Amino acid sequence: MAISAAEVRRVARLARLRLSDEEAALYERQFGGILELMAELSGLDTAETPATASVSALSNVMREDAARPFPEPERLLALAPQSEGGCYKVPRVIA
Amino acid sequence: MTPCAAAVARDVRSGRASAESVLRAVLRKARARKDLGAFVRLLEDQALAQARAVDAKRGRGETLGRLAGVPVAVKDNMLVRGVETTAGSRLLQGHVASYDAAAVERLLAEDAVIIGHTNMDEFAMGSSTENSAFGPARNPWAPARVPGGSSGGSAAAVAAGLCPLALGSDTGGSIRQPAAFCGVVGLKPSYGRVSRRGLIAFASSLDQIGPLARTVEDAALALSVIAGADPGDSTCSAMPVPDYLQDLGTGVKGLRVGLPREYLAAGLDPEVEAAVRAAVEALRVLGAEVREVSLPHTRYAVSSYYILAPAEASSNLARFDGVRYGRRSPAARSLAELYELSRGEGFGPEVKRRVMLGTYVLSAGYYDAYYAKAQRARTLIKADFAAAFQGVDVLAAPVAPTAAFALGEKSADPVAMYLSDVYTIPSSMAGNASLSVPCGLTKGGLPIGLQLIADSFCEGTLLRAAAALEAAVPFPGLPEADRA
Incomplete structure (x- = not known):
């Protein structure tokens, strides 16, 4: 199982990760071995097997949709690398 | 002490x-x-x-x-x-x-x-x-x-x-x-x-x-x-x-x-195996009833885990975008760069590897072969344990x-x-x-x-x-x- 350099770049773009050339080359090399490990599953017959998304016995845990104030919301905003006027600040999106 | x-x-x-x-x-x-x-x-x-x-x-x-x-x-x-x-x-x-x-x-x-x-x-x-x-x-x-x-x-x-x-x-x-x-x-x-x-x-x-x-x-x-x-x-x-x-x-x-037989198989260090068997023998001497059991889908656990866990991680770690908390790259000039550079500079090699793997197995064309397959394998692994715990x-x-x-x-x-x-x-x-x-x-x-x-x-x-x-x-x- 091999993965091409272009494929590594495509996945990095989807994952919003900027990779250096060295990193991209490393992952290209390593992904082959990891995908080989995953390919073990192809030998398993799962035609009649349903999928398990969660092992929890719980389902649809509901509660009233009631708003509760967060104490000191400014503490949350203070975590942001940049904020202004009670908003998160990001680079200009529309030129 | x-x-x-x-x-x-x-x-x-x-x-x-x-x-x-x-x-x-x-x-x-x-x-x-x-x-x-x-x-x-x-x-x-x-x-x-x-x-x-x-x-x-x-x-x-x-x-x-x-x-x-x-x-x-x-x-x-x-x-x-x-x-x-x-x-x-x-x-x-x-x-x-x-x-x-x-x-x-x-x-x-x-x-x-x-x-x-x-x-x-x-x-x-x-x-x-x-x-x-x-x-x-x-x-x-x-x-x-x-x-x-x-x-x-x-x-x-x-x-x-x-x-x-x-x-x-x-x-x-x-x-x-x-x-x-x-x-x-x-x-x-x-x-x-x-x-x-x-x-x-x-x-x-x-x-x-x-x-x-x-x-x-x-x-x-x-x-x-x-x-x-x-x-x-x-x-x-x-x-x-x-x-x-x-x-x-x-x-x-x-x-x-x-004692699951698939766990005491090839690849297990002999010293570890001996210690595990001795501990089980100690439990037997104390009055436990020991028997061998089988968890037949054990060999699919690592491969399915390394599909499901990175898939979930790639989604969970999407929150680290350089906007609300954590590192923001000072070099970013656009919003796309802000995401890519902040994450590229902030995450270490193993995290990047798993976010990439997770993104790959969830991406169009690969989802059924990897993610859906691993979720099915998980059903079988879970059923192995349920069967074992009957006895x-x-x-x-x-x-x-x-x-x-x-x-x-x-x-x-x-x-x-x-x-x-x-x-x-x-x-x-x-x-x-x-x-x-x-x-x-x-x-x-x-x-x-x-x-x-x-x-x-x-x-x-x-x-x-x-x-x-x-x-x-x-x-x-x-x-x-x-x-x-």
């Missing part, structure tokens, strides 16, 4: 010791053993204030909690309000938690003292605590070896006597494997037993918080405190929390112990194929590292309760752990069996001379 948590709580409640004196002794040791890299930050001032508050509470004649004055370390992926919490990542350097994790809240409500954050593989991705932005942690039994991971700092701290109790998190073995490598008790509760509010998420269908301790009693005590329903975590079960200490000493007479109460198995490996030994080969989780991943996939209890030493003097697995929400059975083994086959602990 650092007394165990139960003894500290008894002494602080009775007034034989003050919380402050206990804390000061522990902090002295922790400061003296910085070489272990067990802590990423000690919260000395805050802990001192907490200890003094516990002593003042006793001074006023108030009843103290179940963990009165017990110094507890928590893994760096659990939020402690007002304190930097970084999940071992450069991306989160400077991130100050705005609330306490539920587990931390519960510790504090029982008058524990939070002494610091322990070292970990970045975002809990790893089996050696080498993937930390703070540098690796070391095994107190052999400093050239890893303490295991990802809760390696918690295991090393408890083993070296830097604190009597620590919390870790376990996604595919991250409590049990470091507990085995460091010769301490590590418990991964059933999925849904402990609230994960305030735990920085890795793979949400698998993550659980649990204790690392020197004694089974301390692990039981800690679980009694942190387990139970929480409206802030909808995956947390409302199932009542039993008093795990109550039945601890009732023995294993008639307990049905299963036995507890499964006994190795925790890891070998004792602690050397630093650097597996770090260049992700597949070799992933395969070190081969015995802990299956029960994680099934959501069962499992623990690691020390069961011997290799000829080279490295700890070996016995893994016990019980059906979901049967932690009591697990702890009872571990306590019986602990009493029958005393584990030496780290020699006093090597302690802080």
Whole structure:
């Protein structure tokens, strides 16, 4: 199982990760071995097997949709690398 | 020697010791053993204030909690309000938690003292605590070896006597494997037993918080405190929390112990196998009925786990976008660059590898072959355990194929590292309760752990069996001379 350099770049773009050339080359090399490990599953017959998304016995845990104030919301905003006027600040999106 | 948590709580409640004196002794040791890299930050001032508050509470004649004055370390992926919490990542350097994790809240409500954050593989991705932005942690039994991971700092701290109790998190073995490598008790509760509010998420269908301790009693005590329903975590079960200490000493007479044949197969170190078999024999001598069982889909666990966990991680870690918290690249000129550069600069190599893998297996054209297939394999793995628990109460198995490996030994080969989780991943996939209890030493003097697995929400059975083994086959602990 091999993965091409272009494929590594495509996945990095989807994952919003900027990779250096060295990193991209490393992952290209390593992904082959990891995908080989995953390919073990192809030998398993799962035609009649349903999928398990969660092992929890719980389902649809509901509660009233009631708003509760967060104490000191400014503490949350203070975590942001940049904020202004009670908003998160990001680079200009529309030129 | 650092007394165990139960003894500290008894002494602080009775007034034989003050919380402050206990804390000061522990902090002295922790400061003296910085070489272990067990802590990423000690919260000395805050802990001192907490200890003094516990002593003042006793001074006023108030009843103290179940963990009165017990110094507890928590893994760096659990939020402690007002304190930097970084999940071992450069991306989160400077991130100050705005609330306490539920587990931390519960510790504090029982008058524990939070002494610091322990070292970990970045975002809990790893089996050696080498993937930390703070540098690796070391095994107190052999400093050239890893303490295991990802809760390696918690295991090393408890083993070296830097604190009597620590919390870790376990996604595919991250409590049990470091507990085995460091010769301490590590418990991964059933999925849904402990609230994960305030735990920085890795793979949400698998993550659980649990204790690392020197004694089974301390692990039981800690679980009694942190387990139970929480409206802030909808995956947390409302199932009542039993008093795990109550039945601890009732023995294993008639307990049905299963030995899964797929776990005692090729690839298992002979010394580890011998120690595991000896521990099972000890349980048999104590009155347990031992039989061989089969978990036929064991061989598909690692491959399906390394599809599902990275897939969930790629989604969970999308929140680290350089906008609301964490690192923002100063070089970014556009929003797209802000995401790509902040994440590219902030995440370490293993986190990037898993985010990439997760993105790949979820991407168009690959989803059915990988993600959907792995979810089906998970059904079969879970069914194996359900069938086994029809006939036995507890499964006994190795925790890891070998004792602690050397630093650097597996770090260049992700597949070799992933395969070190081969015995802990299956029960994680099934959501069962499992623990690691020390069961011997290799000829080279490295700890070996016995893994016990019980059906979901049967932690009591697990702890009872571990306590019986602990009493029958005393584990030496780290020699006093090597302690802080």
